[in-house]
Amino acid sequence: MPGSPYESPNSPNHGPTPLAEKPYRFVSSVKPEPKRSGPAGHAVFAGGDGPVIAAVLHFTITTLTPLHVALGIMGIVRSQQGEEFAALPAMVLRHVDEGNREPVRLPILPGSSLKGAVRAMAEAISPSCVPVADPRVRALLGKHNRCNDVQALCPACRLFGSSGYAGHVSIGDIMFARGDLRRHKSPLLWKPGRDSAFASRYARQGRLQGRKFYVHRSPAEGDDVRVVIKSGASASGRIVYAGGRREELGLLVAALGADPDHPFPIKIGGGKPVGLGSVLINIDRVVILEHTSVEKFLRHTGRLGGVINSEQLEAGLDVAGESAAQWLREQIQLARRTGVLLDDPYQQLREILARDGLQKTAPSGPY
Numbered sequence: 203m204p205g206s207p208y209e210s211p212n213s214p215n216h217g218p219t220p221l222a223e224k225p226y227r228f229v230s231s232v233k234p235e236p237k238r239s240g241p242a243g244h245a246v247f248a249g250g251d252g253p254v255i256a257a258v259l260h261f262t263i264t265t266l267t268p269l270h271v272a273l274g275i276m277g278i279v280r281s282q283q284g285e286e287f288a289a290l291p292a293m294v295l296r297h298v299d300e301g302n303r304e305p306v307r308l309p310i311l312p313g314s315s316l317k318g319a320v321r322a323m324a325e326a327i328s329p330s331c332v333p334v335a336d337p338r339v340r341a342l343l344g345k346h347n348r349c350n351d352v353q354a355l356c357p358a359c360r361l362f363g364s365s366g367y368a369g370h371v372s373i374g375d376i377m378f379a380r381g382d383l384r385r386h387k388s389p390l391l392w393k394p395g396r397d398s399a400f401a402s403r404y405a406r407q408g409r410l411q412g413r414k415f416y417v418h419r420s421p422a423e424g425d426d427v428r429v430v431i432k433s434g435a436s437a438s439g440r441i442v443y444a445g446g447r448r449e450e451l452g453l454l455v456a457a458l459g460a461d462p463d464h465p466f467p468i469k470i471g472g473g474k475p476v477g478l479g480s481v482l483i484n485i486d487r488v489v490i491l492e493h494t495s496v497e498k499f500l501r502h503t504g505r506l507g508g509v510i511n512s513e514q515l516e517a518g519l520d521v522a523g524e525s526a527a528q529w530l531r532e533q534i535q536l537a538r539r540t541g542v543l544l545d546d547p548y549q550q551l552r553e554i555l556a557r558d559g560l561q562k563t564a565p566s567g568p569y
């Protein structure tokens with residue numbers, strides 16, 4: 203079969219059939235130990251050019267391959283043509299438009315899904331802890347085990363929060379258009395082999411291989427029916443960065459793949475090994491908030507967030523286009539200078555997530 207990842211049965215080689223190339227790689231775990239310090243807190247924002255800032259990042263997200271954000275259960279799905287079929291359904295939200303009485307069902311990417319994916323990348327490219335539960339991994343982590351003192355948090359815990367500290371990043375749910383859903387058939391995914399896989403793939407000679415990230419691949423075809431957000435769809439979203447340090451915002455922008463000098467697509471959602479979930483995030487506009495609006499924000503929403511109206515979040519210095527890019531560059535440079543963003547793992551992550559990976563097709567069988 204041309205293009206098959208498997209060796210032909212007539213191959214002169216004997217022995218076990220070679221497997222397809224693995225669709226993931228590791229960001230090396232050779233990193234300095236977590237650089238911990240007290241967080242900015244939630245009441246120290248002074249506005250203007252200080253070290254602690256608040257900003258709203260307006261972004262556009264574009265799917266480069268189908269995006270599957272699922273409930274994790276099989277369901278019966280009805281197409282717009284009225285056809286019913288069993289599939290892994292997409293997450294949809296009943297949305298009531300002001301001008302429209304009938305609720306419409308829109309496909310969504312929950313802000314929490316995006317936040318989780320971005321946190322994993324931020325942890326890999328900064329001197330941060332690795333918050334995992336697996337005792338075999340914890341035994342190998344040493345000082346990289348999760349932070350447990352609110353006054354000594356690593357950059358990722360300061361940015362995204364830790365037990366006892368709420369973090370500074372909130373990402374709203376992203377709504378796609380009604381017509382963006384498609385039926386997609388991908389290969390069935392299997393659970394990784396357990397003990398043997400851990401020993402051979404994730405740890406070597408008592409050392410962890412690093413952080414695992416799936417590469418970009420064009421989707422493989424198979425028998426598993428999923429409802430996905432189609433490739434080429436785009437939607438807009440908003441990240442509120444409330445009163446954190448500038449360099450931590452720089453780390454966030456780098457982990458979104460939105461560095462104006464080094465943009466790269468990231469992977470989110472289900473089906474990553476079979477080529478789903480490649481998305482590109484572009485920050486189009488930044489609103490740098492003034493002291494008064496942030497004070498209101500903190501007073502009215504409290505640490506756990508809450509309702510904040512859009513006017514408050516728009517009352518600030520609005521920068522777009524090249525000015526926004528320049529402002530983002532400055533925060534990233536500060537992150538590099540202060541050692542919050544580490545050049546070597548950042549480069550490794552960009553190579554793993556290089557967009558030209560999409561020129562290859564994901565494996566359709568075991569790897």
Ligand SMILES: [Zn+2]
Pocket residue numbers: 330331332348349355356357358359360364
């Ligand atoms: Zn931490």
